[in-house]
Amino acid sequence: MSDVRISGLHKTFGTVHVLKGIDLEIPAGEFTVLVGPSGCGKSTLLRTIAGLEEVGQGDISISGVNVNSLRPRDRNIAMVFQNYALYPYLSVFENIAFGLRARKMEDHEVRLRVNSAADMLGITGLLDRFPKQLSGGQRQRVAIGRAIVRKPQLFLFDEPLSNLDAQLRDEMRGEIKKLHQDLGITMVYVTHDQIEAMTLADRIVLMREGRIEQMGSPLNVYEQPATRFVAGFLGSPKINFISGELVDAGDRQAMRLSDGEIIPLPKRTQAWGQSIVLGIRPQHLGRSTDSKVKAGEVKLSRPIEIVQPTGSRTYVTIKIGGTQCIAETESMETGRPGETIDLSFDLQHAIFFDPTSGAAII
Numbered sequence: 001m002s003d004v005r006i007s008g009l010h011k012t013f014g015t016v017h018v019l020k021g022i023d024l025e026i027p028a029g030e031f032t033v034l035v036g037p038s039g040c041g042k043s044t045l046l047r048t049i050a051g052l053e054e055v056g057q058g059d060i061s062i063s064g065v066n067v068n069s070l071r072p073r074d075r076n077i078a079m080v081f082q083n084y085a086l087y088p089y090l091s092v093f094e095n096i097a098f099g100l101r102a103r104k105m106e107d108h109e110v111r112l113r114v115n116s117a118a119d120m121l122g123i124t125g126l127l128d129r130f131p132k133q134l135s136g137g138q139r140q141r142v143a144i145g146r147a148i149v150r151k152p153q154l155f156l157f158d159e160p161l162s163n164l165d166a167q168l169r170d171e172m173r174g175e176i177k178k179l180h181q182d183l184g185i186t187m188v189y190v191t192h193d194q195i196e197a198m199t200l201a202d203r204i205v206l207m208r209e210g211r212i213e214q215m216g217s218p219l220n221v222y223e224q225p226a227t228r229f230v231a232g233f234l235g236s237p238k239i240n241f242i243s244g245e246l247v248d249a250g251d252r253q254a255m256r257l258s259d260g261e262i263i264p265l266p267k268r269t270q271a272w273g274q275s276i277v278l279g280i281r282p283q284h285l286g287r288s289t290d291s292k293v294k295a296g297e298v299k300l301s302r303p304i305e306i307v308q309p310t311g312s313r314t315y316v317t318i319k320i321g322g323t324q325c326i327a328e329t330e331s332m333e334t335g336r337p338g339e340t341i342d343l344s345f346d347l348q349h350a351i352f353f354d355p356t357s358g359a360a361i362i
């Protein structure tokens with residue numbers, strides 16, 4: 001098991017500044033997920049850890065050893081990519097064994113390792129087949145097998161599941177998590193899929209335009225986003241953002257929405273200008289069936305615009321402060337478009353943002 005320390009890492013391609021000062025510690029044995037929108041530098045960061053890209057400025061050390069000038073093959077890292085790059089003319093067995101053969105490992109040890117990896121991945125019955133005789137999920141397992149047999153000190157994955165259909169992706173996601181539990185190896189996993197990030201990670205590192213925007217446990221980042229960008233990236237359906245004006249309502253501050261609704265702020269904030277943005281996740285904006293108002297609760301009644309039942313939950317679209325919002329209810333009996341629905345949310349779940357900087361302020 002190895003830890004990875006990255007400090008002051010910059011990377012440019014020609015005139016494009018891709019990584020703009022990354023400081024990151026990846027603890028040994030943890031599952032770290034790098035997540036962020038397309039082009040934010042996730043693959044570049046992963047490839048730089050692997051040694052496939054040179055460090056522009058800064059340092060990377062693995063298990064306390066600076067690897068800046070170490071060749072990829074000397075870093076004892078295994079990497080699994082989105083396209084599995086299997087050798088078409090080699091059997092599954094030989095594909096998995098390839099790296100070991102290249103290192104002139106003895107045949108009985110090769111057999112031992114390949115068989116054990118195949119067993120772990122449930123592909124023992126496929127060892128004599130060729131890649132073209134496999135499904136996408138099976139090919140991905142072979143690619144993972146090829147990485148496992150090397151017994152690396154560090155496992156890097158770059159969007160390994162994005163070529164698979166939704167069902168297979170769910171299944172493989174579970175398998176990768178189990179693999180991490182069984183092997184206990186440090187893993188760094190790149191994805192732009194926030195569900196993969198939330199479900200797999202011990203720690204999420206959310207990147208934006210070559211910088212780390214926030215990192216922490218999935219729950220911490222989800223529940224306490226530091227910025228509007230983070231809040232909007234994690235969660236499905238997406239968090240609702242509602243703009244309004246900061247006003248004084250007697251002894252406390254409040255927010256006035258464009259439709260006149262007044263929402264008290266749970267705490268006072270310094271003068272942040274006139275505008276403020278309320279973030280409330282759909283699952284916290286529920287249907288209200290109780291006419292009493294509890295402390296810290298905000299009640300709203302709105303005409304229903306769209307109803308989307310999913311079976312277990314129903315998404316109801318309404319307009320709050322001129323913005324289309326989604327409320328999530330457990331009930332199928334939400335009413336029809338045009339009818340009024342009573343909704344409520346607890347101020348405890350509301351997050352307020354500065355519209356200019358995007359920072360969470362309450």
Ligand SMILES: Nc1ncnc2c1ncn2[C@@H]1O[C@H](COP(=O)(O)OP(=O)(O)OP(=O)(O)O)[C@@H](O)[C@H]1O
Nearest residue numbers: 013016018036037038039040041042043044045192
């Ligand atoms: N070899 C290269 N030469 C020039 N620019 C590059 C090179 N590799 C990557 N880039 C640029 O660096 C930026 C980051 O690319 P990177 O592949 O790291 O993004 P990513 O976060 O992995 O995105 P995606 O989710 O689309 O895979 C992009 O703007 C990309 O065009």
Ligand SMILES: [Mg+2]
Nearest residue numbers: 042043044158
């Ligand atoms: Mg990428």
